[in-house]
Amino acid sequence: MLDFVCVCVQQLRDMEQRLSNAYKLIEDLQEKLRRAMDGSSGKGSFAQILQKIREQLNAEFERYRCDTEESMKKTLSEMKMRLDQRLRENQRLQEEKDHLEEILAKIKGELNQIQSQVRQLFLKYNLCFFL
Numbered sequence: 001m002l003d004f005v006c007v008c009v010q011q012l013r014d015m016e017q018r019l020s021n022a023y024k025l026i027e028d029l030q031e032k033l034r035r036a037m038d039g040s041s042g043k044g045s046f047a048q049i050l051q052k053i054r055e056q057l058n059a060e061f062e063r064y065r066c067d068t069e070e071s072m073k074k075t076l077s078e079m080k081m082r083l084d085q086r087l088r089e090n091q092r093l094q095e096e097k098d099h100l101e102e103i104l105a106k107i108k109g110e111l112n113q114i115q116s117q118v119r120q121l122f123l124k125y126n127l128c129f130f131l
Helices: 002-039 043-124
Strands: none
Touching: 002 043
């Protein structure tokens, strides 16, 4: 369980780093836009800059989405593997418990049979002081 928490914490840190990178990219693009707006004289260059910004933001978002999706798939896969392992272990332990209960029932039956034989011998020879 502790491993899972560590993995989740690491994934959270990775996502925070990606978010920080995305904010940095936005700031860089805003700065480029400001510079382009200050130096541009026509609407065509402004439209091109906006298009580049959109493309870069879409690309960054798609990378973030893919990374997050892969990370979640990996975590879910690891959790499924652990769950399957625990289920197999639980099944093995249940089978072992059932087997031991069978042995115990057999031993109890044999013990009852021996006790009955001992009683019969005591009664046969009038040795009632032990009963």
